Amino acid sequence: MPRQTTDWQDYYRETINRLRSPLPWYPFPALISFGLAILLLAHVAVSTSRRMGHPTSLLNFPSTHHQAGAIWFSVTPINDEVVVATANRQVFRWPQNIRNIEPLGPFIAWLKEATYQEIEAAALLNRIEKKQTIAVIAADQTLKYSHLRPVLYALAQANVSKYGFETIVANKSNF
Amino acid sequence: MMYQSKILKTKKRLSDDSQAISVVILAVASLLTILGYGFRAVTVESSYGIIPAEIPVIQSDIKDPSFHKFVETPSATLSKFTPAILLTTEAFYFGDIAAFTTKFGESKDKYLLRHVDGEPQLFNLIEIMQKWLEARAKDENIPKQNLLVFVPSGDIPLPIVMQVIAGFHKTSSLNRVILAGGFL
Numbered sequence: 354m355p356r357q358t359t360d361w362q363d364y365y366r367e368t369i370n371r372l373r374s375p376l377p378w379y380p381f382p383a384l385i386s387f388g389l390a391i392l393l394l395a396h397v398a399v400s401t402s403r404r405m406g407h408p409t410s411l412l413n414f415p416s417t418h419h420q421a422g423a424i425w426f427s428v429t430p431i432n433d434e435v436v437v438a439t440a441n442r443q444v445f446r447w448p449q450n451i452r453n454i455e456p457l458g459p460f461i462a463w464l465k466e467a468t469y470q471e472i473e474a475a476a477l478l479n480r481i482e483k484k485q486t487i488a489v490i491a492a493d494q495t496l497k498y499s500h501l502r503p504v505l506y507a508l509a510q511a512n513v514s515k516y517g518f519e520t521i522v523a524n525k526s527n528f
Numbered sequence: 529m530m531y532q533s534k535i536l537k538t539k540k541r542l543s544d545d546s547q548a549i550s551v552v553i554l555a556v557a558s559l560l561t562i563l564g565y566g567f568r569a570v571t572v573e574s575s576y577g578i579i580p581a582e583i584p585v586i587q588s589d590i591k592d593p594s595f596h597k598f599v600e601t602p603s604a605t606l607s608k609f610t611p612a613i614l615l616t617t618e619a620f621y622f623g624d625i626a627a628f629t630t631k632f633g634e635s636k637d638k639y640l641l642r643h644v645d646g647e648p649q650l651f652n653l654i655e656i657m658q659k660w661l662e663a664r665a666k667d668e669n670i671p672k673q674n675l676l677v678f679v680p681s682g683d684i685p686l687p688i689v690m691q692v693i694a695g696f697h698k699t700s701s702l703n704r705v706i707l708a709g710g711f712l
Contacts, residue, residue, distance in 0.1 A: 377545065381552055388560045392567055412687045416577030416694055489578060492686050499682030501689075502709050505583070514585045517578035518690045 407438050409493045414520040423484055424467045424513070427491040428504055435500050439463060449500055457507045464488075464511035488516040579694045581707050604704065609670050611657065611702065612677040615684055615692065619643060620653050622660075625677060648688065650695045658701055676702040679710060 409427040426439045430449060437445040437460055445463070447456035454461075475481035488508060492501060508516055584606055592598040608626035615621075619642040621628075627637040639660070641653050664670045676696055680689045693705045 377548065378552070381556060385556055385559070388556070389563065392560065392563055395567075411576075412690060414577070414579070414687075414691065414694065416579050418575065419578035487578070487580065492690075494685075494687050496686040497682060498680045498684045498686060498689050501686060502682070505707060505709065509583050514583045515580065516583070517580040518686075518693070520577045520579060520690070522575045522577040 404491070406442075407491065409491050410495070411491055411519060411521045412494050413523060415522055416520045418522060419484070419487075419489070419517065419519075423471050423482075424464070424488040425491065425519075426488075427493070428496060428501065429493040430496055430500055435496075435503070437504070439467075447503065451503055454503070454506060454510075457503055457510075461507045461510045464507060464513065468511055468513060486515055488513045489519050490516060491519040579690050579697065581693055581705050584706055604673060604675050606675065606677070606706075607673075609664075610673055610675050610677055611661065612679065612708075613653070613657075613692075615648065615678070615680040615689070617643075617646075617681065617683065620648060622653070622657060628679075648692070650692055654695060654699055654702075658699070661701060672701065674700075674702055675704050675706065677706050677708050679708045 404427075407427040407429070408431070409429045424440075426437050429436050429438070433449055434446045435449055435451075439445075443463060445457075445460040447460075451457075471481075471485045475485060490501075490504065505516075587600075587602055606625070608630070609624045611622065612625045612628055613620060613622045614628065619640050621638055621640055623638040627634070631637060639656070641649055641656065643649065661672050665672050678689075678692065678696075680692075689707070693707070696702045696705050
């Protein structure tokens, strides 16, 4: 007498047969996932370029090569404002025709905090690197000197005595 | 019959998967290469340089209580004889600080170098200033300093300011530039 089967038993047997049969594409999804994970870890998770997302167009000019400074920020004129964006993605704005130093308060506070952190790190390590002693300004080419003056006042308020303007140095190949 | 044989031949051709593995490997390698370039474009930076400038500081005598008793000495001092340059849209004006401050009304201690077709004559300025400093040191016994106070006017584009600083930075005689907001 034939055994009676239900639908779910047929489905179960079909699934077992399907899972037991060899797959022609077996290792490749795992390999692709592994490769993507390796790429992500090697590039993006370690660090992204601090300059990503900054709309600053730097001057292309041969100058002394310099490592990325400990204090780095970009200055860009956008609409009627001067926009300063820092390496840790903080953004400060003030009008281009600024007449007093009050709107620069948050930026000056950030500068003071950044310099304090560098001093504290150097004191604990009993060592300071050259890049820690200089503030690097990535200034947009369309800026005028009147737009930059408040930034220099802010640097002076934060007791920064050495600063520099960042430029792109043409290189044969960066890849 | 002819169509059936064609269908059978097509099925047989399409079911030949001897090239499948190599195609898949090539596709994966291409995908990883493109992704690798993409991620490097995001993370690898170009080569950058820096044009340095300074803000002068006031010396304060803080005694170092530690063993080394470190004392910081100033490397240079601003004085009324420090060379100063004004940059406007018409010309370079140069002299010393006193010429643009306490002796602003006098005309004999300031010099003018006009732009040619709107282009600042930076190299001429550097050459003339070096000769002027040499003559001052020889005739008036004014010691030469490697400091320079640079005051651009507000409407000067920043790239020109940067290139002027870079031009002076390359000289041995005026390689420390102080950007100023103006004279009082």
